[in-house]
Amino acid sequence: MDAEWPDRLAQVAVESFGTLGFMFPLDEAEAGAAGSLIEPITVAVSFHGPRTGWVTLTAPSGLLPILAANMTGDDGPISAEVQQDAFKEMLNVICGNLLPQLAGAEAVFDVGSPKIVDGQNGLLAVGPTATARLLLDAGQVDVALFLAEVVKV
Amino acid sequence: MALNILVVDDSAVMRSMIIRTLQMSGVELGEVHQAANGQEALVVLDQHWLDLALVDINMPVMNGEELIECIRQKPAIADLPIVVISTEGSETRIERLQQHGAKFVHKPFTPETIQQIIQSVTEVTNGR
Numbered sequence: 216m217d218a219e220w221p222d223r224l225a226q227v228a229v230e231s232f233g234t235l236g237f238m239f240p241l242d243e244a245e246a247g248a249a250g251s252l253i254e255p256i257t258v259a260v261s262f263h264g265p266r267t268g269w270v271t272l273t274a275p276s277g278l279l280p281i282l283a284a285n286m287t288g289d290d291g292p293i294s295a296e297v298q299q300d301a302f303k304e305m306l307n308v309i310c311g312n313l314l315p316q317l318a319g320a321e322a323v324f325d326v327g328s329p330k331i332v333d334g335q336n337g338l339l340a341v342g343p344t345a346t347a348r349l350l351l352d353a354g355q356v357d358v359a360l361f362l363a364e365v366v367k368v
Numbered sequence: 369m370a371l372n373i374l375v376v377d378d379s380a381v382m383r384s385m386i387i388r389t390l391q392m393s394g395v396e397l398g399e400v401h402q403a404a405n406g407q408e409a410l411v412v413l414d415q416h417w418l419d420l421a422l423v424d425i426n427m428p429v430m431n432g433e434e435l436i437e438c439i440r441q442k443p444a445i446a447d448l449p450i451v452v453i454s455t456e457g458s459e460t461r462i463e464r465l466q467q468h469g470a471k472f473v474h475k476p477f478t479p480e481t482i483q484q485i486i487q488s489v490t491e492v493t494n495g496r
């Protein structure tokens with residue numbers, strides 16, 4: 216895995232959070248005070264194709280209602296279900312935009328449905344291929360890419 | 369003429385984002401229907417006359433590609449204008465959708481992108 220992957224993860228995630236969630240990176244001075252994952256919640260999505268693996272997104276649970284409100288434009292209280300829907304769709308978009316970079320624009324992938332996962336889940340015990348940390352105005356977000364080994368014959 | 373539209377996406381949040389964008393776009397909307405997958409969309413299409421469908425690709429039960437193939441095979445709705453709004457990045461799959469006459473908008477989208485494509489589709493619709 217080349218060294219550019221953390222940058223690519225960060226780039227796709229920043230673009231997705233900005234365009235869809237109206238959440239933007241803090242500049243360095245502001246970021247010093249931010250950066251903790253209080254009550255983290257993780258969502259994972261799997262993909263199958265020329266490469267197989269999954270992408271995860273972790274954020275403090277307090278980020279979810281802000282994200283959902285930004286995406287729906289709703290000012291009122293937002294149910295836990297809708298909050299998770301917004302977070303899952305954000306991961307969907309990040310994953311969809313990463314895949315062409317994994318195997319080229321022609322490659323066809325099947326992407327699963329994003330699921331909330333327990334941080335202690337076996338899925339995450341494998342160790343990520345690449346990770347990126349975003350310090351957004353609404354909180355810290357971790358993105359990770361897990362790739363299944365390619366068996367060379 | 370007000371447009372009757374169908375928004376098909378497994379994410380309720382994404383459906384409301386798309387609908388809100390349409391409402392802000394100045395396009396006159398009539399009935400707005402929603403479906404969470406291709407199968408639900410076919411039920412709506414059986415019951416209502418629609419001018420436009422906005423369709424996600426990656427959905428459980430029946431995905432957008434299967435839905436579009438189904439629509440094109442049903443004489444009553446075969447000409448329905450379709451805009452795909454998806455994270456899909458595969459040129460192979462996008463070309464396949466375009467061969468079915470669907471326009472494509474990539475997620476994440478800006479409101480302007482949605483508005484432009486709706487305007488181009490509705491100009492064609494009004495002119496037919």
Ligand SMILES: [Mg+2]
Nearest residue numbers: 378424426427
């Ligand atoms: Mg979807």
